[in-house]
Amino acid sequence: MDKLIIEGGHPLRGEVNISGAKNSAVAILPAALLAGAPCTIKNLPDIKDVANIIDILKQLGAEVNKESHDKVIINSNTINTYKVDFELSKKLRASYYFIGALLGRFKKAEVPFPGGCDIGVRPIDQHIKGFEALGAKVIIEHGIIRAEADELVGAPIFLDVVSVGATINIMLAACMAKGTTIIENAAKEPYIVDTANFLNALGANIKGAGTDEIKIKGVDTLGGCEHTIIPDQMEAGTYMIAAAASKGDIIVKNIIPTHLDSISAKMREMGVNIIENGDSLRVIANTRPKAVNIKTLPYPGFPTDLQQPMSVLLSISDGTAIINESIYDGRFKHVDELKKMGAKISVEGRIAIVEGVPKLLGAPVCATDLRAGAAMVVAGLSAEGETVISNITHIERGYENFENKLIKLGAKVKRINEED
Ligand code: EPU
Numbered sequence: 001m002d003k004l005i006i007e008g009g010h011p012l013r014g015e016v017n018i019s020g021a022k023n024s025a026v027a028i029l030p031a032a033l034l035a036g037a038p039c040t041i042k043n044l045p046d047i048k049d050v051a052n053i054i055d056i057l058k059q060l061g062a063e064v065n066k067e068s069h070d071k072v073i074i075n076s077n078t079i080n081t082y083k084v085d086f087e088l089s090k091k092l093r094a095s096y097y098f099i100g101a102l103l104g105r106f107k108k109a110e111v112p113f114p115g116g117c118d119i120g121v122r123p124i125d126q127h128i129k130g131f132e133a134l135g136a137k138v139i140i141e142h143g144i145i146r147a148e149a150d151e152l153v154g155a156p157i158f159l160d161v162v163s164v165g166a167t168i169n170i171m172l173a174a175c176m177a178k179g180t181t182i183i184e185n186a187a188k189e190p191y192i193v194d195t196a197n198f199l200n201a202l203g204a205n206i207k208g209a210g211t212d213e214i215k216i217k218g219v220d221t222l223g224g225c226e227h228t229i230i231p232d233q234m235e236a237g238t239y240m241i242a243a244a245a246s247k248g249d250i251i252v253k254n255i256i257p258t259h260l261d262s263i264s265a266k267m268r269e270m271g272v273n274i275i276e277n278g279d280s281l282r283v284i285a286n287t288r289p290k291a292v293n294i295k296t297l298p299y300p301g302f303p304t305d306l307q308q309p310m311s312v313l314l315s316i317s318d319g320t321a322i323i324n325e326s327i328y329d330g331r332f333k334h335v336d337e338l339k340k341m342g343a344k345i346s347v348e349g350r351i352a353i354v355e356g357v358p359k360l361l362g363a364p365v366c367a368t369d370l371r372a373g374a375a376m377v378v379a380g381l382s383a384e385g386e387t388v389i390s391n392i393t394h395i396e397r398g399y400e401n402f403e404n405k406l407i408k409l410g411a412k413v414k415r416i417n418e419e420d
Contacts (some may be wrong), residue, residue, distance in 0.1 A: 004389040004403060006380030007412035008362055012248035014409045018236045018255050019045040019400040020229035024194040026094035027168045028229065029053045031195055032074040033101040034175055035202050037224030044070045044229055048397045052091045056098060059085050083110040090115035096124055096165055099147055100172030103136055109147045117369035120330030126163045130170035133157045134177055154179035154218055162187045162298040168195050175204040177218040186214045189299040190259050194230045201225035233259040235399060237306045238374045244272045244285040245313050245382035250409060253280040262302045266292060270317060291319030291356050296327050308334050308375035315343035316382055317356040325350045334372035337365040341379055362387040370398045381411055
């Protein structure tokens with residue numbers, strides 16, 4: 001396994017292009033299973049999670065042609081099984097979307113429990129409640145979720161928790177159900193709108209995506225389409241935070257700035273200058289940021305996926321900040337690593353109290369999960385001296401070409417083999 005070595009203290013400067021959104025891509029690729037004709041999907045991020053989803057599509061028998069690093073054509077008329085392989089499924093969280101997609105198309109799905117980052121309890125009871133409401137029988141046996149229905153019939157479904165995964169999975173299963181499904185208390189993340197737009201382009205009838213009530217009128221068949229994945233707001237937010245932590249001045253390009261409103265607002269509160277300009281924004285940070293409190297919430301609130309990188313910026317801010325992680329009960333695993341770099345953070349359950357220090361000092365640290373890894377990179381960029389980050393395979397799951405994009409921004413980053 002490789003390691004990243006970062007020599008800190010070089011402000012990021014220049015422009016960075018943001019890739020397609022991971023969490024859209026990992027939903028839209030399984031959604032292509034529902035299509036009756038080939039689909040062309042563009043602006044796909046070149047990351048491990050996408051490669052893993054494509055491996056599952058191929059294992060099911062779909063034809064996947066990679067036209068370029070960010071474009072694939074999928075023909076799912078060649079699918080020959082409704083059973084997802086155990087080893088492939090546990091490589092990532094989003095393998096759960098194959099339950100909704102296979103159920104929606106073949107009325108039958110067998111998907112082993114998904115993997116993904118260890119950030120706390122991650123049940124899928126709301127997905128199952130949705131499938132059952134549509135008439136599926138769902139049983140869990142030997143770590144495999146088996147769902148089956150004679151026919152799927154639209155139904156009202158009120159989600160007990162706002163869940164990105166359950167909202168999308170129910171949309172997938174309901175597209176070709178008989179009658180109308182209404183998802184209430186639906187998640188509103190941009191990935192949900194992106195997936196609904198893709199399904200509608202195939203011929204589905206989904207209204208209200210992006211609000212908390214989504215109405216899906218079942219249609220008999222779906223065709224093919226060409227779709228471009230939206231930009232990744234978490235990748236963009238990570239670069240914005242990295243720019244501020246390194247006291248840099250960068251332009252983040254190819255984004256939808258409204259998707260970043262909660263992040264821009266917080267960073268402005270901290271004294272960082274953010275200037276929006278069409279599909280890009282400039283981040284200028286030349287002074288020490290002020291401490292602010294954050295509470296993670298479903299979209300449009302502050303995203304849990306940027307809590308870990310943001311905690312690095314808070315750890316070098318002026319003052320004391322309180323972080324309330326309301327989505328996951330185990331998303332502070334990076335704190336012990338940050339403490340090795342001199343951060344002063346105490347964690348009590350879902351609350352972290354961050355006492356800002358003037359600077360972090362480089363140290364050997366570990367990427368304990370995807371966003372924790374991004375946080376360690378941000379910490380390394382801001383720190384005095386050298387930071388060595390191990391276990392970077394987590395980072396590769398979600399960030400396209402991270403070190404090269406950073407090097408282009410002037411960072412001193414190098415990848416070495418663990419054995420070196
Ligand atoms: N929840 C339940 N029951 C369910 C589903 C969720 O109790 O059936 C709870 C979860 O335990 C959590 C909350 O509801 O407390 C929200 O979970 P959600 O279902 O929204 O999360 P997810 O679909 O598993 C996606 C992203 C995550 C992101 C969350 C929240 C994908 C593949 N993953 O996960 O992304 O943190 O939404 O926005 O879309 C990441 O990119 O680093 C990442 C972890």
